Amino acid sequence: MNPESVKSLKVGICGLGTVGGGTFALLQNNQDEIRARLGCDIEVVAIASRNLDAANWPGVSQAASDVFAVVNDEAVDIVVETLGGFDPAFEVVRQALANGKHVVTANKALIAERGSELFPIAHKHGVCLAYESAVAGGIPIIKALREGLAANRIEWLAGIINGTGNFILTEMAAHGRQFDDVLQQAQALGYAEADPALDVEGIDAAHKLSIMAAIAFGIPLQFHKTYTEGISHITPEDIDYAAELGYRIKHLGIAKLSAQGVELRVHPTLISKKRLLANVDGVGNAVVVHGNAVGSTLYSGPGAGAEATASAVVADIIDIGRAMLAGLEQPLLPALGFQSLRGEIPVLDIEEIVSEYYLKISAQDKVGVMAKISNLLQQHAISIEAVIQKEAVSESVPIVILTHSAVEKQLNQAIAAIENLEDVNGAVMRIRVESFGGK
Amino acid sequence: MNPESVKSLKVGICGLGTVGGGTFALLQNNQDEIRARLGCDIEVVAIASRNLDAANWPGVSQAASDVFAVVNDEAVDIVVETLGGFDPAFEVVRQALANGKHVVTANKALIAERGSELFPIAHKHGVCLAYESAVAGGIPIIKALREGLAANRIEWLAGIINGTGNFILTEMAAHGRQFDDVLQQAQALGYAEADPALDVEGIDAAHKLSIMAAIAFGIPLQFHKTYTEGISHITPEDIDYAAELGYRIKHLGIAKLSAQGVELRVHPTLISKKRLLANVDGVGNAVVVHGNAVGSTLYSGPGAGAEATASAVVADIIDIGRAMLAGLEQPLLPALGFQSLRGEIPVLDIEEIVSEYYLKISAQDKVGVMAKISNLLQQHAISIEAVIQKEAVSESVPIVILTHSAVEKQLNQAIAAIENLEDVNGAVMRIRVESFGGK
Numbered sequence: 001m002n003p004e005s006v007k008s009l010k011v012g013i014c015g016l017g018t019v020g021g022g023t024f025a026l027l028q029n030n031q032d033e034i035r036a037r038l039g040c041d042i043e044v045v046a047i048a049s050r051n052l053d054a055a056n057w058p059g060v061s062q063a064a065s066d067v068f069a070v071v072n073d074e075a076v077d078i079v080v081e082t083l084g085g086f087d088p089a090f091e092v093v094r095q096a097l098a099n100g101k102h103v104v105t106a107n108k109a110l111i112a113e114r115g116s117e118l119f120p121i122a123h124k125h126g127v128c129l130a131y132e133s134a135v136a137g138g139i140p141i142i143k144a145l146r147e148g149l150a151a152n153r154i155e156w157l158a159g160i161i162n163g164t165g166n167f168i169l170t171e172m173a174a175h176g177r178q179f180d181d182v183l184q185q186a187q188a189l190g191y192a193e194a195d196p197a198l199d200v201e202g203i204d205a206a207h208k209l210s211i212m213a214a215i216a217f218g219i220p221l222q223f224h225k226t227y228t229e230g231i232s233h234i235t236p237e238d239i240d241y242a243a244e245l246g247y248r249i250k251h252l253g254i255a256k257l258s259a260q261g262v263e264l265r266v267h268p269t270l271i272s273k274k275r276l277l278a279n280v281d282g283v284g285n286a287v288v289v290h291g292n293a294v295g296s297t298l299y300s301g302p303g304a305g306a307e308a309t310a311s312a313v314v315a316d317i318i319d320i321g322r323a324m325l326a327g328l329e330q331p332l333l334p335a336l337g338f339q340s341l342r343g344e345i346p347v348l349d350i351e352e353i354v355s356e357y358y359l360k361i362s363a364q365d366k367v368g369v370m371a372k373i374s375n376l377l378q379q380h381a382i383s384i385e386a387v388i389q390k391e392a393v394s395e396s397v398p399i400v401i402l403t404h405s406a407v408e409k410q411l412n413q414a415i416a417a418i419e420n421l422e423d424v425n426g427a428v429m430r431i432r433v434e435s436f437g438g439k
Numbered sequence: 440m441n442p443e444s445v446k447s448l449k450v451g452i453c454g455l456g457t458v459g460g461g462t463f464a465l466l467q468n469n470q471d472e473i474r475a476r477l478g479c480d481i482e483v484v485a486i487a488s489r490n491l492d493a494a495n496w497p498g499v500s501q502a503a504s505d506v507f508a509v510v511n512d513e514a515v516d517i518v519v520e521t522l523g524g525f526d527p528a529f530e531v532v533r534q535a536l537a538n539g540k541h542v543v544t545a546n547k548a549l550i551a552e553r554g555s556e557l558f559p560i561a562h563k564h565g566v567c568l569a570y571e572s573a574v575a576g577g578i579p580i581i582k583a584l585r586e587g588l589a590a591n592r593i594e595w596l597a598g599i600i601n602g603t604g605n606f607i608l609t610e611m612a613a614h615g616r617q618f619d620d621v622l623q624q625a626q627a628l629g630y631a632e633a634d635p636a637l638d639v640e641g642i643d644a645a646h647k648l649s650i651m652a653a654i655a656f657g658i659p660l661q662f663h664k665t666y667t668e669g670i671s672h673i674t675p676e677d678i679d680y681a682a683e684l685g686y687r688i689k690h691l692g693i694a695k696l697s698a699q700g701v702e703l704r705v706h707p708t709l710i711s712k713k714r715l716l717a718n719v720d721g722v723g724n725a726v727v728v729h730g731n732a733v734g735s736t737l738y739s740g741p742g743a744g745a746e747a748t749a750s751a752v753v754a755d756i757i758d759i760g761r762a763m764l765a766g767l768e769q770p771l772l773p774a775l776g777f778q779s780l781r782g783e784i785p786v787l788d789i790e791e792i793v794s795e796y797y798l799k800i801s802a803q804d805k806v807g808v809m810a811k812i813s814n815l816l817q818q819h820a821i822s823i824e825a826v827i828q829k830e831a832v833s834e835s836v837p838i839v840i841l842t843h844s845a846v847e848k849q850l851n852q853a854i855a856a857i858e859n860l861e862d863v864n865g866a867v868m869r870i871r872v873e874s875f876g877g878k
């Protein structure tokens with residue numbers, strides 16, 4: 001495209017829900033600011049959404065209920081995909097790219113699960129498939145990983161990347177409330193989906209984590225190899241014991257690169273309350289990235305919401321627009337930031353990881369129980385960092401143990417042996433502790 | 440430049456001190472990672488530094504003590520200026536740009552005070568003058584402001600942008616130590632300059648603040664209009680009283696855009712200890728940016744040090760390299776991120792700002808003093824939010840007041856009147872309180 005001829009960028013939006021509607025509104029509301037930065041206008045020339053009433057969208061020349069009308073509209077330079085899900089989102093993005101249009105998407109599931117099919121199509125047609133808004137809402141974390149920290153070998157990253165889960169854990173900690181109780185409130189407030197599994201079982205976080213890990217380490221997208229564990233089994237008591245030991249419980253996505261392989265895991269995690277990440281509360285998101293040169297940097301802000309997500313969608317549009325105006329014939333950098341991905345690094349099984357652990361054991365109030373537990377841990381080469389033993393409640397006494405680093409497989413064997421003790425009641429509660437290589 | 444022909448980017452480094460040496464080392468240590476991202480090698484072909492011993496720099500074809508040898512080296516595509524100061528840094532950058540070379544600088548004073556002269560030269564010659572490392576060390580805050588948040592009207596930003604000052608305040612708070620005592624330690628640790636004024640009087644922070652404000656608001660660089668107030672008058676008692684009221688004291692750089700004008704100010708500030716920013720400790724830096732769409736996002740990490748700063752220098756080199764490889768003939772975006780700057784917005788005088796205030800008054804232990812002070816505040820339309828009145832120490836009693844929002848000019852008049860009271864000893868301590876539009 002000849003930059004001299006560009007008077008405005010022509011955008012088409014597929015899906016006018018929260019994010020799509022927010023994007024439309026933001027392009028209107030901030031158009032002076034955007035023009036001052038970009039040097040030309042961004043014009044929404046086509047929109048499409050199921051049951052769209054064109055009368056509600058004055059000023060848009062093409063308003064349709066068929067999303068493919070946008071994809072095939074010759075006037076459109078950039079397609080914004082804010083439909084969510086896979087059908088028809090995948091086909092919309094695929095066809096838009098094949099038609100030589102840039103695509104901006106907020107669809108984390110689509111990128112995480114089918115990005116590997118879509119990026120080569122974008123590459124083949126010399127267009128961008130941008131997805132800043134798919135991870136951590138309004139926080140420009142994709143740009144930080146792909147550009148701002150590009151001089152680093154990224155060693156690990158860890159993030160609170162699901163606002164609903166963080167809201168629930170924050171409320172449980174602040175008011176001693178039960179998980180189910182807060183979840184209902186989150187649903188009433190519109191934070192959580194009607195089917196909350198995506199949020200509280202870690203699926204949504206795993207989508208985002210697998211995208212960040214790919215960019216950080218230069219590896220393929222590997223959502224299906226990401227270990228996920230939800231937060232529904234966390235109790236206010238666990239949160240209290242953790243606090244007593246100097247920790248908070250957060251639902252973290254963690255990705256680590258080591259000589260043995262890559263760790264990709266989402267699970268509740270104890271982190272020292274002195275860390276900034278432990279103090280990110282409510283629906284906020286935050287990601288810590290550790291690079292071998294820069295050390296740890298943290299990025300936090302709103303991880304969801306119409307306006308915050310639209311901020312990232314429009315940032316992608318502006319990036320693409322700046323490149324178009326400069327006359328670029330191909331994207332400035334590869335979709336995942338690496339010219340070639342390292343495919344050979346295996347994703348470690350969760351039993352292979354090394355971590356510290358929080359264990360809560362309900363034991364009978366008898367002499368010698370603690371000695372038996374200690375012996376079993378020692379037999380599995382697990383050493384104890386701290387213990388809290390409380391007053392007996394009826395006939396059982398809760399024992400809380402913080403371990404030093406151990407291989408998870410050995411820890412699981414030790415737990416099985418402890419659960420087999422006659423003096424131990426029911427299952428042992430096990431939560432991973434993350435010290436990020438420091439204390 | 441024809442992208443096909445680029446086998447490596449040729450870099451020349453002027454100044455081999457902490458940052459320059461760190462940049463050289465980082466380019467060696469992470470060269471595999473950088474090549475995987477960029478798609479070609481970055482080669483340091485020329486270096487120059489006073490008293491340089493070429494024998495210490497094997498593999499560099501040109502090593503000189505004259506920095507202009509690098510600037511005039513035809514083999515060099517990108518000049519890294521890590522000399523610091525103005526002379527010869529200004530002339531080095533000016534000539535490099537005039538020679539059609541891209542320049543990457545870590546020199547915050549140079550950009551803040553003379554960027555307005557240098558950016559037009561870069562523009563004229565179609566090259567980049569990049570300065571990510573000049574603000575907040577390894578944190579990619581320039582990229583966030585200029586690109587990641589480009590869809591927003593930035594309303595304000597506030598940051599801890601001098602690590603030495605934050606180290607001093609953190610130590611004072613943690614151990615009740617005096618300012619002078621911790622400053623000496625900071626100097627011994629190599630954090631603070633021998634002349635500490637740059638750090639503790641807020642000059643260094645004002646350099647960084649004026650750069651961020653220009654990019655955030657699209658205004659000219661206005662370092663000389665930035666209000667600065669240091670931290671040497673803060674006492675452990677102030678820190679304790681602030682803590683009792685729920686606040687921490689941080690040395691903040693604050694920039695705000697309003698209908699009346701721009702506020703640019705660096706001063707000690709009480710912020711609620713519940714805010715993430717209040718919990719950034721030690722030599723760390725952090726910046727909160729508030730955009731009208733995204734809301735508040737926070738960026739934190741190491742603000743200084745050889746490796747962290749080099750991380751940002753090399754990120755700039757990679758950005759420039761990606762553009763060169765894509766065949767770009769001109770920078771992708773203007774140096775300050777706006778196609779045209781808003782020059783008409785005045786910088787407000789510090790007396791025009793509206794803020795809440797912490798006041799500490801040493802009064803004689805007599806009946807009616809508090810009533811007199813309250814009356815004087817009321818006469819100047821200043822209302823009180825909280826008061827701490829302690830036991831008398833010898834014959835004087837410390838009174839600590841937190842006010843609601845007031846115009847600083849009126850507050851100063853009230854303070855003058857209070858200081859004139861017979862029952863008040865000495866000067867009133869006044870520290871601004873920042874609630875960032877919320878509580």
